[in-house]
Amino acid sequence: MKGIKTADLLASKRFLPLFLTQFFGALNDNLFKNALLVMIVSASIVSAEQVNTVVNLAAGLFILPFFLFSALAGQLADKFEKSRIIRAIKFAEIIIMLVGALAFYLGMLWLLLAVLFFMGTQSAFFGPVKYAILPQHLGNDELIAGNARVGMGTFVAILIGTIVGSLIGGSAQVQWLAGGVVLVVALVGWLSSRKIPLAEPWAKGLKIDWNIPRVSWQLIRLATEKQTVFLAILGISWFWMLGATYLTQMPNFTKTVLKGEPGVIALVLSAFTVGVAMGSMLCDKLSGPRVEIGLVPLGALGLSLMGIDLYFAAESYQVDAVVSPMVFLASGDSWRVMVDILLLGLFGGLYIVPLYAMVQARTAPEKRARIIGSNNILNAFFMVLASVLGILFLGVAKFSIAELYLTVAFMNIAVALFIFLQVPEFTMRFLVWLMGHSLYRVSHSGLEQIPPRGAAIIVCNHVSYVDALLLAGAVRRPIRFIMYKPIYELPVLNFIFRTGGAIPICSQKEDPQAYEQAMQSISDALKQGQLLCLFPEGKLTGDGEIDVFKPGIERILARDPVPVVPMALKGLWRSFFSRSNGGAFRKPFRPGWRQVSVLASAPLSPESATAETLRAKVMALRGADQ
Known part of the structure; x- marks a missing residue:
């Protein structure tokens, strides 16, 4: 297993099918979600007064299944053979997308939101098995490279899904075009999953607990057995809250602050996802074969600095009329916004990849899927919290979206300081890494x-x-x-x-x-x-x-x-x-x-x-x- 160089992972039969399955799954999630969000923001299926509420409701509905079902998903991934679980999940995606195609064709908002919930459900079941299977197919010296490539592939898929989904959502043919595309992508993802090698269960004797609230709490307690692992999970969850805050509000931010057409929405979202993909691959290069958690403080610092500057960039941006992508890029002020968003993603990649690899490397194999399930529970809680904060700050407190971005940037400083003070190893490793690279x-x-x-x-x-x-x-x-x-x-x-x-x-x-x-x-x-x-x-x-x-x-x-x-x-x-x-x-x-x-x-x-x-x-x- 360890004889294959990390550069050859994408050519390896033990990694490529999983990579492609994950890629097409993330692509479909974002195709569907962004097509729906652009339809909502363009006020084609809701009134302008309802846009912020429905956008945040849609984000919450997609994330809620991670909170509800991750505990069950983690148990199943530890108890049963993992490639078989993945194939069942991808087949379910095809059925969900058939209903999604019908919902787009009929233009029924309630059914589209229901499909979004079920898309989140199948993703919730896929998450634990995806990250638990990696250490079985990769050596310890390949974990960073494997996670970086999964992260890179995920965010390239998000990029493509964001662009194509945004353009489809703003097109006149959205009713039939959106459904056809998501159905084809679901089929390709299922075909890719059929080539994933076997990954035998580590806990065959595990008794499945169907009491979701009880087992969810038990999994969170299981994750707390190792303080470093639990705080790494909290760091991951906080990142997804930040990401959910930025990405959920980005379409409306682009429309109301940047005065952009749907094409500009795709452009701005693309900058963030390209940044995360770049950060993930840069993390692989800067880490080498080891899990280098010293990059986490660097990522956290960059996230806050870029978030603060994005607020000032938005405040100084001045445009009188709605702009196309070319006109937007021709504006001098737009480049500061784009660079801030790109670097937000890049520092996010440096932050998140070592944390995922750390959780995998420092968790016992027989508990790994359940620990990742507990991670997904907390991720979901924080992302639902992002939707709640969006509704409270934007709807109740009447913050602007730029002010919301500034608020979470300062909150990130406080959360990072808390984690790094609790686990000084992060700061120590950062200083060691800085010495060895400067x-x-x-x-x-x-x-x-x-x-x-x-x-x-x-x-x-x-x-x-x-x-x-x-x-x-x-x-x-x-x-x-x-x-x-x-x-x-x-x-x-x-x-x-x-x-x-x-x-x-x-x-x-x-x-x-x-x-x-x-x-x-x-x-x-x-x-x-x-x-x-x-x-x-x-x-x-x-x-x-x-x-x-x-x-x-x-x-x-x-x-x-x-x-x-x-x-x-x-x-x-x-x-x-x-x-x-x-x-x-x-x-x-x-x-x-x-x-x-x-x-x-x-x-x-x-x-x-x-x-x-x-x-x-x-x-x-x-x-x-x-």
């Missing part, structure tokens, strides 16, 4: 030899004050560093080390109590199967050479015999953070990428891992260059 160009070699699970110790040469950050950014597994206490206590870096669970240590002569406490913490961590890292020199190098390794590593192994991985850092000597040229931080700081290498060799058994042997291994890895 000051240094880091290359890796041999890191696949680090044991993927179970207790182990990394030993490495100590060149600079940022060695731990570079190792943490390179190695896929979380590392707990054993580090000299004065370095651990450095301002700013202390926050990162403390958040990452670093173990401060000093010599027995300096502080016997602190030394014994550190040795006990090391033993406890190894017994829990964690990966530790030790710098056996005990201090930063003062001349660029590798000093004698102290025997502390041997004492640790005598107490807890575990494999030891020799690693070497190369290229950091004479950098700003090393002790070259008179000491760290004394030479002028020169921003820019510095070539640094992180190298690893095969693990040594605890019996052969003496301090002298490990030093020789690290010296051979690093070579003559410092």
Whole structure:
């Protein structure tokens, strides 16, 4: 499974059919929904006074099934073979679209809204099985790439569905054209689903609980068992509330504020969806093979900044008459609006993809579909809340749509601060990622030899004050560093080390109590199967050479015999953070990428891992260059 490169996923039979099934499902949802929304906004089937209420009602009806049925969907996906469930869901979509075609032809608003509800229902059943099947067909090192491609495909489908649906909704032939298109897309999606490989259930003995309120609450409680997973789910749900707020109001925003025709609605919605697709793929590129949650704070910051600027861009936009797409794009003010919306989507992609991959990677396989079901429940609750807020702010409080956008941008700052304060790992990983992508160009070699699970110790040469950050950014597994206490206590870096669970240590002569406490913490961590890292020199190098390794590593192994991985850092000597040229931080700081290498060799058994042997291994890895 892991032999296929992530770049080849779209050519893989274990991924392509699911990708296409998801693509055509998202395409159909948005074809139908946008055709209906444009019909509503253009006041062809409702009065102008009812537009805001009916638009938000339609958005709520599409999302409500996720709240009602995700718990049941998660149970079914854990209990039964997943490809069979997907084929049944896609067949149901064909039946729903037959009714949808009839509703469009007759122009019956109540039936169109009912079909929208059932479209949401089949999507609610598809969500848990879609995300639960990915880790069964992909390796851990492919999860980010797989999620990024699913995200990219989903938002390309949303883009096409938005454009085509908006144009169909504004056309004179909407009654028959909309129904025919959605029916054809449903058929293609069902044919794609027939090629999805088998994915056996992880919990065959699970007893289905049909009491939806009870099992929904149980699933939410199940998700809270791991705080990081639950807060990641809250972050995902908050993103979908933001997205629902922007996308639901965007057609009316375009019509009332930007004075755009239906073609301009499609153009503006396209900018957002293109942005999310770009952000999803950029996330894959910036993350590499690991689940890089350090991108989440960057995405959250960008979402708020772009949302705030969108308010000011809308306030400065001045047009007297209704504009076509070409006239809109010819206006100088329009480009600021378009760039803000595009970047909203891009930062959204950077925000959402690592969170989905994090939930998948840190959830037990036998619970994964139900955890994703609980995620969908909370997603639905937040998106229904977005509809309620839209009705309250726009209908009751009489906010403008631009003022609503500004409000949710500031709310996003508060929510992000809450999540990042509860789980400082997000901020710590962001600082690590920033270091590895701004000051240094880091290359890796041999890191696949680090044991993927179970207790182990990394030993490495100590060149600079940022060695731990570079190792943490390179190695896929979380590392707990054993580090000299004065370095651990450095301002700013202390926050990162403390958040990452670093173990401060000093010599027995300096502080016997602190030394014994550190040795006990090391033993406890190894017994829990964690990966530790030790710098056996005990201090930063003062001349660029590798000093004698102290025997502390041997004492640790005598107490807890575990494999030891020799690693070497190369290229950091004479950098700003090393002790070259008179000491760290004394030479002028020169921003820019510095070539640094992180190298690893095969693990040594605890019996052969003496301090002298490990030093020789690290010296051979690093070579003559410092």
